Amino acid sequence: MALDDKLGVKDRTFKIVGTRPNRPDGIDKVTGRARFGADMNAPGMLTGHVLRSPHPHARIRAIDTSKAEALPGVKAVITAKDFGHVPDDMADVLDHCLAGDKVLYDGHGVAAIAAVSPAVAKQALKLIDVDYEVLPHVTDVDAAMKPDAPVIREAGGDETVPDGMSKNAMHRFEFGHGDPETGFGEADLVIERSFRTEAAHQGYIEPNACLATLAPDGQAELWCCTQGHYAVRDMCAAILGLDKGMLRVTASEIGGGFGGKTTVFIEPIALMLSKKTGRPVKMVMTRDEVFRASGPTASTSSDVKIGMTKDGTITGAFAEFRYQGGAYPGSPVEFGAMACFAPYDLKHVKTVGWDVVTNRPKQAAYRAPGAPMAAFATESVIDELCQKLGLDPVETRLKNAASEGTKSAYGPTFPQIGVKATLEAAKAHPHYAAPLGPNQGRGVATGFWFNFGGNTCVSLNVNADGTVSLTEGNPDIGGSRASMTMMAAEELGIPYDRIRTVIADTGSLGLNDVTDGSRVTFAVGLSTIKAARDAIRVMCERAAMVWGIDPDAVEWEDGHAKPAGPNAGQFPPMSLAEIAAQASNTGGPIAGHHEVNAEGAGVSFATHLVDSEVDPETGAVKTLRYTVFQDAGKAVHPSYVEGQFQGGAVQGIGWALNEEYIYGEDGKLQNAGFLDYRVPVASDLPMIDTVILEIPNPGHPYGVRGVGETSIVPPLAAIANSVSNAAGVRLTDIPMSPPKVLEAIDAAG
């Protein structure tokens, strides 16, 4: 069903949307031809490298760069001072790239070098003399909130933070309605638990890379791997005092992002080094740098209290979340606190959140930022209530599920939503009834994500031979060229392979917000459809001109203009190609475009089922079977929708079982590499089954909802629930690595 009744059809049948064509960039990507961030070079280019702090917290007394500058082959050495004053809203962004007065975490950039070769640069980095006054540090969120904790930012928190708190508490807030205490009084059982999650890194396989040229006239070129080249342009322009229109940023193919490539780490440095040297400067982060100095997600600590009646009604819910987001304010705690109870229709619900700073790198968005950790805590307590009251965890969630008209825990009233559909599908699936063996347990959890729309700009040009060039401004991070091409083909009524979609640079198309918030298939898709309609309007006018009839008397069907009815005149339908071929004689080139700050991104829900086996001797957990049930609104290219479901689930499996930032007593990151920071590998996993549900989003012409993020919200809780069922003991600490599972089993006796 489509929601678009433009053509007078409520039950639109799609010809292309919902099929599985090959992606247009497929051949480039299987032959090695696709150019990613580090694959671009320029004549005369230099290589840029960053000196990073060995201390988690220290005052910089002085930096002596003279010996490095004197080394043959070194062309420039810079520090934060070279940037001068930057706008207030960019101060933290620059400080995270290159430290100001203090280094705030192990790996914090201190100075940067441009040199003729990596070997020279490496030698030069050792010649920079930094005089540090080492300060006490704190990397744990609960320790950082203690009144006597080392202070990271002297200014302290905002007015929401009560007196007497540590200055590391930056912000406090509440959401909810009703009175949880009243709700607990109505419950037959109230359970209160505390939880912890460690930070996970987005773990994109492509390290951040860029190539920058900044000329003396202020014109600049930047090539980089990013989720949002317009955002990179705006941040770099502000930091370097450039005009936005003079800085042209081109997004390379992007080797994964997951939220981590939504800001800048090296791009302003490369531009400044290019300015100083008058030469192009290429910078590529090492994997060690990616772990130590680009954003992981927050680590968290939380307390959850939920009351339930014997028949499974949740009577009251309360949760308090403490998220550290590194040495700068802005952890995703609000998203977590807003998202965790969203699947349910609750009379009494309250969440409290704290944004805390520690001596860690500034967190960056990671797929549904903040939500997986909060859902882990709340969905674990709901599961335990079901266990203790002898209730079915899917039935109980269904009993409490939100639906159209529910006032959500975070405020808005829901329109048509799919949470019940995901639970019904899980209940009916063979996975839910399959037998389990010894030491095996099944877990279920439900998750929510808001989804986003945002600024979007799309152009569609009709070429004289009847082919179409579609221009959009969001990097293709997982098959979006295919989805856009499909939606344009659907709307225009021409074959998929007659359209080529390109990602424009910032000089060729207006503002497009970052590829985040699961926004691209929704917002860029919506704009593509509307740009196609704009071109169709023009083509109908051209046909009307040829036929000598009123443009209103022409309609578009199956790739052809035709008279709208018998009164309009008798003319054979004119194809897109025929209209395009005459364009020069009917008014010039034919194009359509659409610009919007899109609203109406439909929220998304998912329910995950997982079977785990726990080895009681070692505490190791094996994921045996996994099924994702998620609402996609309308799946444009089902293979890539499934891919988003599977990828999110597996990132969640890694976070739940293996991945963690390990800081030593010395405040240094101990596992800054893929050997010790272990992301899931093929042999860890089963196939990930998927069930796509399609509850249309009223805000999109085809009913599309974003699907990229929701899939990582339930796994932490679903796996914890399965492990708890398998091991007979509740796991409250993520990751559930073998030592922790073994300890929990031993403690339970």
Added chain:
Amino acid sequence: MSQIHVSTTINGDATEFLCEPDETLLDALRDRLGLTGSKEGCGTGDCGACSVTVNGRLVCSCLMLAAEAEDAEVTTIEGMAEGEALHPLQRKFIEHAALQCGICTPGILVAAKALLEQNPAPTETEARYWLAGNLCRCTGYDKIIRAVMDAAAEMRGEMRRAS
């Protein structure tokens, strides 16, 4: 340090280059020969994005010195298709949507080809363990494994027809 002259064969072509004594094969491929299909994801042999074969053996090119390629037969992702014809693995990766971002794809294809040369009929478990040295962060491996198994089946069929 003076540079070392290396004579080698890459994707069937006789090739010469100069490299530093401590330069990796990956850096030589990418920075001296313009073969940027092999990717550096870690530089420590943990991610497999730089996978190539040297004398038929699957290696991480970030862990091998360029100078060690003297007289060797090196095959990279750029040598996988034959002219216009994609290798069945390449075709199946596209058909199965076995890539999202595509950064790990060259390394996984090179590794999967090496698997099928040794074992034309791997079980799913064998394929998963063979590819355990190649990290993919996007797909959860599901569609990658399906593509490899499907390509293997097709190649076995082709071989039967050929014989």
